[in-house]
Amino acid sequence: MAKTDPPNDVPRRATLKEVAKAAGVSLASASYAINGAGSVGEATREHILKVAAQLGYRPNQSAKAMKTGRTGAIGLIVPDLTNPFFPSLAQVVIQAARAAGYSVFLTDTEGSPEAEQQAVSLMVDHGVDGVIWFPIADDGPVGRLIEGVPTVVLDRNLPGYDVIQADYADGGRLAAEHLIAAGHTNIGVISGPHAASSARQRAEGAIATVREKANLTWHVNNAFSLDLEPAVAAALETRTATAVIAGADLIAIGAMRHIRSMGLVVPDDVSVIGFDDIPWAQLHTPALTTIDMPVEDMAAAAVETLVRRITNRSEPRRRVVFNVELVARESVTGPKS
């Protein structure tokens, strides 16, 4: 009876040593040839490359990582994949990373700081060269863990990190102006959780402008997603506002559903404006007027910044703020006369 011989269904990948031997050169030369570094004669290099290809050589990344300290992986940490904004972001990040030769660990923190903590730690332990982090809240214990790993922070201005943001305050302003220009004077604001600076900025931008040029009928915060907080529902039900600015498209959509369930119609009875321009926004009926930010550019900038920092840790910190713009659709009209 043969004892368990090496399973031949799992063809071990060729090692560099084997390539070197097969090519009749030293390990060092093989390495140099393949990495294009060192000094190898043109003829030898080609020969080695040919042999390597023949053997189907693929470098063992773990070993490589051990020597170089580079894993070729980056992490992307987002709060909630269920919010369509994030897949859009992830898609571009993955694509850009791939172009730069990196693979992407994706993790979803489920909106919970504990999960965020755990996720990040798993990721960092795993050995990533850098992290793109879209924090749930402004800060928290996670910041410490990431210490030592190049990190670019999306959407929030965390001191000490590279930061990619959009000009939310201006977005809030734009939204308010748009409504005011349409003739609204009684405007309500629903904002996201104020633990997040982004939500604050959006709200503050809107509120400041509304206060200045119209009436801020009410302001509720801490709305999170499609399911409306009771406070939000209550505010909506006062029917005192003819227009609503929501801190996110998801919130806006939730609000519109609620409004409809009250027997009112958007935009005839109440105008609604959102934030993010998620893909559904234009698919919704009525199509949602919203504030659009250049996700693609932001994602690309994030990757680019991260790669830059990975390759040169002493880069000066960067903070890039992208402009937002209003995209007018059907969910806003003038107030009922």
Place this chain on the structure above:
Amino acid sequence: MAKTDPPNDVPRRATLKEVAKAAGVSLASASYAINGAGSVGEATREHILKVAAQLGYRPNQSAKAMKTGRTGAIGLIVPDLTNPFFPSLAQVVIQAARAAGYSVFLTDTEGSPEAEQQAVSLMVDHGVDGVIWFPIADDGPVGRLIEGVPTVVLDRNLPGYDVIQADYADGGRLAAEHLIAAGHTNIGVISGPHAASSARQRAEGAIATVREKANLTWHVNNAFSLDLEPAVAAALETRTATAVIAGADLIAIGAMRHIRSMGLVVPDDVSVIGFDDIPWAQLHTPALTTIDMPVEDMAAAAVETLVRRITNRSEPRRRVVFNVELVARESVTGPKS
């Protein structure tokens, strides 16, 4: 002038050797203590653990991987993150994987076989313990690359792999029955690209049933997403069908938009039924009747199967088929009398 001293802004993580030295034990003992393997006295183990914690020791995964051949990472390959079906899937996979101690490399193949090829190869090179793969088409060159890496295939029945599927044919049947029960006799079918067996199954299930109990007015395939193929638009414009079965919710939504742009209303003029039950389906106006499959269960099953195969490569192949169900909403009514 000091020559560039070791950068102290990047605190090198403690190595196991350092822990061992600090604890006054051998490297081996430290390793055993931390991994809970080998034989270490209770007292020593605790001491080592304490020292390790103090030093903030985190094992170097690359080194570990090199010895053990396990990277603790799995890959998830999906066609298109923009289709909300996939983020839902990804979310559960990531979560389940995390629970099992794995991190997830996510990659989006942009619906293109070349990108798929490149993505997979990058991933495999990177060293993943296994792959969950949602193929674009039924087969192709990628299959070869994955050879040697444990793989579970989602949605398509690829021979030789572990497979997780939903019973699409039955879904098609369900959709057709539903329409017929509502009184429709002229039914059109729009299906996805027939290169994908899933699309074929959906269509075949629907068509068989329609043929049997009503009239198949027309059938166009190769629809892909929101943007309708000209052929699809043309079919819709014949206005010969009072109900349409679409091979995916995204297709259904695209169709509804087109129908509306023709001045017709869903469901009064045309009933529409989709496939997938993506989150938008219920948010859409009118809410979309669709075939729901248990994404969470499928994702969890995929991870579980993969982990099983990783830890025991000689597991028998599995093929799990999940039941689908129809969720009735607003986009279907009886035909106009």
Place this chain on the structure above:
DNA sequence: CCTAGACCATGAAAGGTTTCACGTGCTGAG
């Protein structure tokens, strides 16, 4: 009191790669 084992602990090899420091042999300038 002796010895077999149990129990702990350790040294050292191995795993695949990069890279430093060095050694050849040749070219071309003086």
Place this chain on the structure above:
DNA sequence: CTCAGCACGTGAAACCTTTCATGGTCTAGG
């Protein structure tokens, strides 16, 4: 003709861990 220097190659160390084989100490049974 000599020798500096270049181009090309190589041996070996180092990266951090796991794990095998081995050795020492102590206990308990005979």
